[in-house]
Amino acid sequence: MRRSRFTSRSLRRPGLNRPSIFLGCIVLVFVCLFPFVWMSLSSIKVLNELYTIPPQWWPEHPTLANYHKVLFESRIPRYFLNSIIISVAATGLALVLAVFAANGFARFRFRGRSFWQACILVGQLLPTAAIIVPLFITLRVLGLVNTYWGLILVYMIITLPLSVWMLTSYFKAIPLELEEAAIIDGASRVGILFRITLPLSLPGIVAVLVYAFITTWNEFIFALCFATDSRVKTLPIGLAEFSTEFNTDWGAVMAASMVMTVPIALLFLVFQRHFVGGLTAGASKG
Amino acid sequence: MKSLKLAGFFALSVLSTVTMNTGAQAGDVVWWAPNWGEERARTLAQKYMAANPGTNIKIEVTVANGLPERVLTALRSGAAPDIIEVQHGWVNGYAQGDLIVPLDDTIQDKEDYVKAAIDYVSWNGKIWAMPYRIETHGVIYNKDHFKEAGLDPEKPPKTWDDLIAAAKALTKSGRYGFGITGGGEVGNTIFRSLPFIWMNGGDIISPDMKKAVLNSPEAVKAVEFYTNFYKQGLAPKSTLENDGLALRRLFIASTVSAYQSGQFDLPAIQKENPNIKLGAMMIPAPAGKKTAAVLGGWSYVIPKSAKNPVESKKFLQFLNTTENQGYYTDTFPARTSSIKLPRFDDSMLKPFAEMLPYGRPVPVHKNWVKIVQAYFDGIQRILLGDQSVQKSMDEANEEIQALLN
Amino acid sequence: MKSNTGLVFALPALIVLFMLIAYPVFYTGWLSVTNDQGQFTGLQNFSAVLRPRVTTQALWNTLWWVAGSIFFQVLLGVTAAILLNQNFMGRALVRSIALIPWVIPGIVAATTWAWMFHTEFGIINYMLTSTGALDEPVGWLTRSNTVMPAMIAINVWKLFPFVAIMVLAGLQTIPQELYEAARMDGASYWEEVRHVMLPQIRPVITAVTLLLVIWALNAITIIYAITRGGPANRTVITPIQIFRLAFENVEFNQAAALSVMFFAVVMLIVLAYIKAFASQPGEVQ
Numbered sequence: 001m002r003r004s005r006f007t008s009r010s011l012r013r014p015g016l017n018r019p020s021i022f023l024g025c026i027v028l029v030f031v032c033l034f035p036f037v038w039m040s041l042s043s044i045k046v047l048n049e050l051y052t053i054p055p056q057w058w059p060e061h062p063t064l065a066n067y068h069k070v071l072f073e074s075r076i077p078r079y080f081l082n083s084i085i086i087s088v089a090a091t092g093l094a095l096v097l098a099v100f101a102a103n104g105f106a107r108f109r110f111r112g113r114s115f116w117q118a119c120i121l122v123g124q125l126l127p128t129a130a131i132i133v134p135l136f137i138t139l140r141v142l143g144l145v146n147t148y149w150g151l152i153l154v155y156m157i158i159t160l161p162l163s164v165w166m167l168t169s170y171f172k173a174i175p176l177e178l179e180e181a182a183i184i185d186g187a188s189r190v191g192i193l194f195r196i197t198l199p200l201s202l203p204g205i206v207a208v209l210v211y212a213f214i215t216t217w218n219e220f221i222f223a224l225c226f227a228t229d230s231r232v233k234t235l236p237i238g239l240a241e242f243s244t245e246f247n248t249d250w251g252a253v254m255a256a257s258m259v260m261t262v263p264i265a266l267l268f269l270v271f272q273r274h275f276v277g278g279l280t281a282g283a284s285k286g
Numbered sequence: 287m288k289s290l291k292l293a294g295f296f297a298l299s300v301l302s303t304v305t306m307n308t309g310a311q312a313g314d315v316v317w318w319a320p321n322w323g324e325e326r327a328r329t330l331a332q333k334y335m336a337a338n339p340g341t342n343i344k345i346e347v348t349v350a351n352g353l354p355e356r357v358l359t360a361l362r363s364g365a366a367p368d369i370i371e372v373q374h375g376w377v378n379g380y381a382q383g384d385l386i387v388p389l390d391d392t393i394q395d396k397e398d399y400v401k402a403a404i405d406y407v408s409w410n411g412k413i414w415a416m417p418y419r420i421e422t423h424g425v426i427y428n429k430d431h432f433k434e435a436g437l438d439p440e441k442p443p444k445t446w447d448d449l450i451a452a453a454k455a456l457t458k459s460g461r462y463g464f465g466i467t468g469g470g471e472v473g474n475t476i477f478r479s480l481p482f483i484w485m486n487g488g489d490i491i492s493p494d495m496k497k498a499v500l501n502s503p504e505a506v507k508a509v510e511f512y513t514n515f516y517k518q519g520l521a522p523k524s525t526l527e528n529d530g531l532a533l534r535r536l537f538i539a540s541t542v543s544a545y546q547s548g549q550f551d552l553p554a555i556q557k558e559n560p561n562i563k564l565g566a567m568m569i570p571a572p573a574g575k576k577t578a579a580v581l582g583g584w585s586y587v588i589p590k591s592a593k594n595p596v597e598s599k600k601f602l603q604f605l606n607t608t609e610n611q612g613y614y615t616d617t618f619p620a621r622t623s624s625i626k627l628p629r630f631d632d633s634m635l636k637p638f639a640e641m642l643p644y645g646r647p648v649p650v651h652k653n654w655v656k657i658v659q660a661y662f663d664g665i666q667r668i669l670l671g672d673q674s675v676q677k678s679m680d681e682a683n684e685e686i687q688a689l690l691n
Numbered sequence: 692m693k694s695n696t697g698l699v700f701a702l703p704a705l706i707v708l709f710m711l712i713a714y715p716v717f718y719t720g721w722l723s724v725t726n727d728q729g730q731f732t733g734l735q736n737f738s739a740v741l742r743p744r745v746t747t748q749a750l751w752n753t754l755w756w757v758a759g760s761i762f763f764q765v766l767l768g769v770t771a772a773i774l775l776n777q778n779f780m781g782r783a784l785v786r787s788i789a790l791i792p793w794v795i796p797g798i799v800a801a802t803t804w805a806w807m808f809h810t811e812f813g814i815i816n817y818m819l820t821s822t823g824a825l826d827e828p829v830g831w832l833t834r835s836n837t838v839m840p841a842m843i844a845i846n847v848w849k850l851f852p853f854v855a856i857m858v859l860a861g862l863q864t865i866p867q868e869l870y871e872a873a874r875m876d877g878a879s880y881w882e883e884v885r886h887v888m889l890p891q892i893r894p895v896i897t898a899v900t901l902l903l904v905i906w907a908l909n910a911i912t913i914i915y916a917i918t919r920g921g922p923a924n925r926t927v928i929t930p931i932q933i934f935r936l937a938f939e940n941v942e943f944n945q946a947a948a949l950s951v952m953f954f955a956v957v958m959l960i961v962l963a964y965i966k967a968f969a970s971q972p973g974e975v976q
Contacts, residue, residue, distance in 0.1 A: 021774065021777055025779075028788075029788050031848065032789055033791065035792075035803050038803060039795075039799070047557065048538075048559055051538065051812055053540075053541050053811055053812060054821075055813065055814045097707060100700045100701070100703055100704065101700060101703070101704035104697040104698060104701035105697065105701060108696055108698075108700070109697070110695055110696075113697065114962070116698070118958065118962050118965060122712060122716070122958070123712045124905050124909070125905060125908075125909070125954055125961070126712070126715060127933045127950050127953065128911075129938060129950075130947060131719070133359055133362050133718070135711070135715055136363035137718075153711065156708065157712065160707065164704055165898055165901070165902065166857060166895075166902070169861075169897070169898040172894050173891065173892075173895070175866070189700075203859070203863040203864055211857075218797060220912075221355070224352050224355075225355075229346060237349070239796060241321050243351055244320075244322035244350065245320065245322050245350050246530070246531065246554065247554055253799065257799045265788070266787070269783055269787040272786050272787065351798075354939075383727070469832075469918070469922065470919070471919065522811055523810050523828065523830055524809055524810035524811045524812075526832070527805070527832040527833050536811060539812075655939050655940045659940075663923050667923045670833075670922055670923055672835075685743070685744075
């Protein structure tokens with residue numbers, strides 16, 4: 001019995017059986033999509049079908065007017081561009097800084113390491129309400145209010161600490177033997193970082209990238225205070241602009257939310273094959 | 287992949303410095319105008335710039351979401367625009383925090399303004415803002431529902447007892463007679479329940495602002511009147527999660543037959559459900575007593591750190607001529623001469639206009655926000671069923687008294 | 692080998708953060724011991740903020756909020772990660788779908804859920820009553836015993852994809868030999884999960900859990916947008932109280948005092964965490 005089991009299976013990983021996978025996926029998809037479906041259906045409803053009693057799923061008169069308003073009659077396209085620029089730049093900058101810092105924390109033992117690690121997390125721990133006024137003063141003094149750079153820098157506070165923290169744990173998971181082999185071969189620390197550590201932790205890098213991008217993409221309160229000019233405003237502010245004092249154009253908000261959400265999900269769909277990484281069977285042999 | 291990323295990153299940083307916003311120049315007036323009045327703001331700005339070449343009015347559009355936080359942050363950090371539109375109730379906090387400049391020298395025809403509006407923005411003997419818009423609540427109701435319940439839609443209830451009777455008659459077949467708020471922002475419930483306390487001769491704090499009087503019999507009776515709509519099933523089950531906007535939606539869905547709101551709801555209702563025959567009435571008062579309402583609305587302030595106060599003051603005077611004020615406001619103007627403009631001569635607006643003289647400003651105490659929070663928590667405790675009205679108001683009163691010392 | 696090389700690697704990040712954070716930290720500390728005229732008041736702000744009933748209530752609510760959120764976020768996230776680690780057709784699509792709750796802007800997710808939970812307008816009550824699962828609509832957000840669980844549920848829904856993605860990344864880096872070794876010992880799938888996968892992703896789970904604690908302690912969007920801390924302070928958590936103090940009550944000094952206390956507590960948790968899990972393999976001497 002034993003012999004047949006491992007001779008037939010040693011070449012591929014066993015997993016859950018098909019029905020379990022199927023069931024699991026159904027549940028996962030339902031849980032994740034249920035509100036999203038409600039949102040997307042709302043985005044094609046006319047105003048008087050949005051808040052009916054009893055509520056109804058499917059619109060009687062589906063319309064694309066909300067999308068038309070969002071894409072052609074609002075400032076959303078411009079805000080989309082701003083959000084892309086700011087999020088990409090903030091993510092890039094955070095990644096660069098985090099890769100180096102995580103390497104330092106994961107691979108070296110130096111005095112006060114725990115202290116510095118805790119210091120990095122400090123930024124994430126301060127309540128927004130406490131830091132927003134002094135940050136505003138800082139930006140004003142530096143002349144960075146209403147600029148891309150102002151927001152990009154401020155976003156370091158919400159992306160860098162977590163990125164360093166997460167990358168440190170991904171780097172730690174890579175076996176030491178690989179690096180020691182490279183040192184014996186005469187590689188430098190930086191060389192090891194770029195040629196061994198990074199490629200092997202690619203899923204972790206992608207995960208951190210996703211995290212940083214999504215966080216800056218959806219950030220509201222800093223953008224609200226530090227970007228008051230349409231040329232720099234981001235998408236979350238654009239969403240808020242569909243609400244006037246006593247009214248919220250829900251159809252437009254839902255349509256704009258779709259515009260904000262779907263591209264990210266599609267982007268992830270394209271990039272998620274980079275998620276499959278790690279050590280291939282041959283790497284540790286020899 | 288990495289070098290591509292790096293290259294892209296540098297390209298973007300170059301791009302961003304090139305397109306960096308250079309900000310306003312001297313001689314500019316930066317005006318934070320809310321998005322619901324944006325079009326009219328731009329029209330007025332154009333007019334002014336045509337008559338005053340050399341001055342550039344730069345409009346930056348604000349949104350309701352997060353506005354008080356954003357304004358306060360800007361004021362405290364010294365990076366504020368020249369003119370900001372704020373609600374009357376916020377002005378005193380700014381004045382006491384030394385964040386704005388007094389506008390006694392800017393306001394023209396002071397006697398033309400509704401006195402309550404001027405009082406609202408006065409502190410320490412000076413006027414700190416120019417009110418341009420005032421409004422109060424009334425009661426909006428569904429005339430068809432009234433007919434079906436056997437009530438006369440043209441003779442809406444005038445006293446508390448009439449209102450309760452009408453609500454009872456209207457509550458049937460899945461409908462609720464009179465909707466109240468119990469959730470959302472605190473202001474929603476203050477605007478709706480505080481007038482009842484005032485009408486009955488009570489208040490939350492004494493006029494000299496030294497004593498909390500919320501648990502007096504008059505106040506307790508009014509709070510009981512308000513919360514009973516929910517307790518007796520005359521207001522929707524969702525009351526604790528409803529704010530004014532939710533009530534309006536319930537009204538549009540014909541689930542609520544009457545509720546308190548301002549005239550700003552009328553166009554929205556007509557747009558979303560043109561089939562409803564709308565009626566508006568003044569807020570009912572206890573028998574033999576006069577009605578009351580909380581005065582709401584908006585003013586212009588000039589921050590202390592404004593870069594161009596001289597030009598801004600001139601512009602404010604332009605914005606607040608009888609005609610311009612009447613044009614810009616969403617509800618009613620603060621000048622009595624402006625109310626006479628043809629725009630406000632609408633039969634649906636009549637009950638709201640009639641409520642205006644009964645509008646009162648809320649007290650100007652530096653802990654007012656905490657005071658109403660304690661009061662609102664008390665109301666929610668009653669609606670949750672945690673405490674009786676008297677006990678809840680006693681507890682709230684204790685908290686409020688601590689805030690007055 | 693210089694013993695400070697690690698510090699040199701970490702320096703750029705530390706410098707950037709220091710430049711941004713130093714002033715706010717100092718400013719907050721200064722505000723917490725002065726009054727609004729700038730005069731030194733010692734610990735007065737601290738006692739003023741600890742006095743009201745709501746502070747203790749907020750602390751208890753925060754405890755429930757954090758514990759409840761994290762437990763389910765980690766549980767569901769790890770389960771989802773294990774599922775998504777499988778090889779099946781359409782896996783890429785399911786992974787992207789799993790990301791969606793996290794990607795939806797916080798304020799939109801909050802208001803959509805509030806809409807779905809609404810007693811009268813909500814689709815949840817509608818579906819439960821029309822299929823007969825419930826006799827009467829439930830006031831999810833209006834009853835004291837359901838409102839906090841509802842908030843926690845929304846928070847779990849929003850963030851378990853984050854856990855799933857992070858853990859999935861960790862699962863992807865497990866070397867093949869470990870699986871082969873387990874299989875040679877005749878392990879079943881579940882034994883594989885327990886003995887191969889979970890230990891390998893332990894560093895990721897601990898890091899993620901700490902992050903979730905920090906986020907839960909700082910996240911006000913969901914609760915503030917839906918209930919504002921109500922009804923009757925049933926859902927008010929300490930960060931919301933700080934926000935209220937600062938922006939609604941314009942009591943920046945008290946808000947700063949509360950922030951300082953809050954920050955101290957969280958720092959202690961973080962330091963304890965780091966020290967406890969500091970002894971990990973994979974370090975250079």
